[in-house]
Amino acid sequence: MNAFKVTISIFFTAVRKEIIQQWRTKRFLVILAVFLLFGLGSPVMSKMVPEILKSEPGGEELVKLLPPPTAADAIGSYKEFIGTFGYIIVILLGMNAIAGEKESGTASLILSKPMPRWVFVLSKFTAQSLMYTLAILVGALAVYYCTFVLFGAVDVLILIKINLLLLVWILTYSGAVMLASILGKTVATAAGAGLGFAVLIGLSGNIPHYGKWSPNGLMSWAGTLLENTEKAVAIPGALIGSLVLILIFLIGSVAIFERQEIQ
Amino acid sequence: MKIDPEIHPSAVDNAISCIGLSRNYGAVQALKNLNLTVPYGSIFGFLGRNGAGKTTTIRILAGLALPSSGSAWVAGMEASRKDSVARQRFGYLPQEPAFYRWMTPVEYLDYAASLFNLSQKERKPRIDEMLRLVNLQEAARRKIGGFSGGMIQRLGIAQALIHNPQVLILDEPTSALDPAGRYEVIELIASLRGKVTVFFSTHILNDVERVCDTVAIIHKGELLLESSREELLNKYPINTAELELDNHGQADGKWKETLEKQPWVNSIQTEQNIVRITVTDVACGKQALLPLVAGFGLLINRIQWVRPTLEEIFLKISA
Numbered sequence: 001m002n003a004f005k006v007t008i009s010i011f012f013t014a015v016r017k018e019i020i021q022q023w024r025t026k027r028f029l030v031i032l033a034v035f036l037l038f039g040l041g042s043p044v045m046s047k048m049v050p051e052i053l054k055s056e057p058g059g060e061e062l063v064k065l066l067p068p069p070t071a072a073d074a075i076g077s078y079k080e081f082i083g084t085f086g087y088i089i090v091i092l093l094g095m096n097a098i099a100g101e102k103e104s105g106t107a108s109l110i111l112s113k114p115m116p117r118w119v120f121v122l123s124k125f126t127a128q129s130l131m132y133t134l135a136i137l138v139g140a141l142a143v144y145y146c147t148f149v150l151f152g153a154v155d156v157l158i159l160i161k162i163n164l165l166l167l168v169w170i171l172t173y174s175g176a177v178m179l180a181s182i183l184g185k186t187v188a189t190a191a192g193a194g195l196g197f198a199v200l201i202g203l204s205g206n207i208p209h210y211g212k213w214s215p216n217g218l219m220s221w222a223g224t225l226l227e228n229t230e231k232a233v234a235i236p237g238a239l240i241g242s243l244v245l246i247l248i249f250l251i252g253s254v255a256i257f258e259r260q261e262i263q
Numbered sequence: 264m265k266i267d268p269e270i271h272p273s274a275v276d277n278a279i280s281c282i283g284l285s286r287n288y289g290a291v292q293a294l295k296n297l298n299l300t301v302p303y304g305s306i307f308g309f310l311g312r313n314g315a316g317k318t319t320t321i322r323i324l325a326g327l328a329l330p331s332s333g334s335a336w337v338a339g340m341e342a343s344r345k346d347s348v349a350r351q352r353f354g355y356l357p358q359e360p361a362f363y364r365w366m367t368p369v370e371y372l373d374y375a376a377s378l379f380n381l382s383q384k385e386r387k388p389r390i391d392e393m394l395r396l397v398n399l400q401e402a403a404r405r406k407i408g409g410f411s412g413g414m415i416q417r418l419g420i421a422q423a424l425i426h427n428p429q430v431l432i433l434d435e436p437t438s439a440l441d442p443a444g445r446y447e448v449i450e451l452i453a454s455l456r457g458k459v460t461v462f463f464s465t466h467i468l469n470d471v472e473r474v475c476d477t478v479a480i481i482h483k484g485e486l487l488l489e490s491s492r493e494e495l496l497n498k499y500p501i502n503t504a505e506l507e508l509d510n511h512g513q514a515d516g517k518w519k520e521t522l523e524k525q526p527w528v529n530s531i532q533t534e535q536n537i538v539r540i541t542v543t544d545v546a547c548g549k550q551a552l553l554p555l556v557a558g559f560g561l562l563i564n565r566i567q568w569v570r571p572t573l574e575e576i577f578l579k580i581s582a
Binding site: 003017104110111115259261 | 355
């Protein structure tokens with residue numbers, strides 16, 4: 001077997017190990033459960049809000065002023081849930097990836113074997129990406145089903161587009177947390193760095209002239225898709241910017257990790 | 264065996280070669296131009312006090328750290344370039360090995376073997392063989408998270424040998440173990456004689472005396488000595504009288520104070536009822552020692568003139 005084939009075989013072995021680890025340590029179940037909750041909870045909450053308001057004194061008058069909830073509100077609420085809690089979930093699940101292995105000493109045993117360091121980093125990112133993809137899929141199916149039951153027909157194509165944008169948005173944070181996990185000597189410092197990166201990404205939308213390239217634009221894009229399909233404003237810059245940012249985070253992660261001394 | 268085409272001449276015939284190896288951490292020089300060769304087939308003890316540079320050397324050999332200058336070679340491949348192919352040649356066990364606690368030994372060994380590109384057909388019998396070697400068959404399907412220190416260390420040796428390497432690099436394999444665990448690991452290392460070159464660092468001299476055939480002493484990042492164990496011991500003359508007293512309580516007393524004042528006495532070490540008296544003038548010591556201790560009415564079971572121990576030599580060299 002030539003060197004390239006051997007390296008690819010090691011890469012898939014490492015990805016398999018990461019997936020098994022996520023399953024055995026229950027991380028996989030936790031994230032699926034969270035996204036399932038987002039998917040099921042958002043339509044229910046959208047439907048229930050007027051009922052809840054009605055039960056309050058003077059609530060009936062208030063409800064008359066509000067437009068009746070729609071399928072778009074339900075999906076919008078799902079998007080907001082992910083926008084609010086998504087990066088926190090990514091930090092909590094990703095901070096441990098490299099920093100935890102360096103801190104515990106498991107990395108030194110593995111990296112003394114013929115596993116290139118880029119494989120070590122990218123196998124973790126690949127496994128995490130698969131986990132988030134599945135989680136988004138579960139969330140999308142749940143929000144589709146619940147919205148359909150409570151509100152009627154849902155535009156499947158719009159729902160798919162929104163979920164793809166959400167996935168890219170999550171993967172951008174995942175790339176940032178991977179870099180943070182490499183920079184941090186401990187899990188705690190990695191979490192701090194991850195939070196710092198998340199804040200920077202959050203603020204990047206406000207940079208004059210460059211804000212349109214920010215991953216925040218993905219959320220805005222998803223929002224306009226919900227408002228009215230004919231008036232939806234595509235923000236391709238945000239998609240390109242996010243993909244470039246993911247690439248920068250991964251290249252940076254590998255470059256830094258290659259130079260690091262493993263304890 | 265594939266040899267690096269740009270191999271350094273001294274790396275051809277040796278299992279390990281460090282050539283002008285230096286490593287700086289800021290202003291601190293952890294290694295200073297280290298030149299070291301480990302012959303094939305040896306069990307090589309790499310001795311030094313804490314902070315001498317043993318772990319730094321081993322981390323460079325294992326590809327976990329880069330040298331500031333110089334190169335390190337293992338079985339004909341340069342290991343200090345972080346080349347992942349070079350890591351096929353050796354097995355490595357760090358000072359405190361850490362495993363994925365959710366895995367079982369079988370799963371970990373299977374994972375390690377896959378990283379060495381062993382086929383599924385090769386892996387199964389090799390894993391069984393390794394578990395037998397380190398006596399972990401009964402715990403083979405238990406989670407590693409519940410293992411004792413001795414079991415962890417034995418699993419560490421198994422994973423380091425899984426791909427049948429030419430060289431085994433062990434960093435202080437016994438320092439964190441209780442006496443029983445230490446005994447097991449040293450016996451295991453001794454059983455590898457003739458099968459694989461073993462390079463292990465330690466500051467426990469008893470371990471070295473029991474299994475090593477070659478030793479090197481490193482101090483403050485510099486190599487002080489490299490020699491076969493017998494050669495090293497033979498270099499030092501028989502200058503120590505070992506007295507076995509009949510009664511433990513006799514080991515301390517006025518006789519010892521009197522002995523310490525003698526001009527021909529260099530040092531006195533006591534361990535239970537064994538007293539080791541190192542002298543500067545052997546002829547004078549042989550003439551005067553026995554009458555002196557007999558004068559105090561001590562009951563002596565045995566007296567023997569011996570060489571200094573490796574521990575005494577080590578302390579003298581690295582003082």
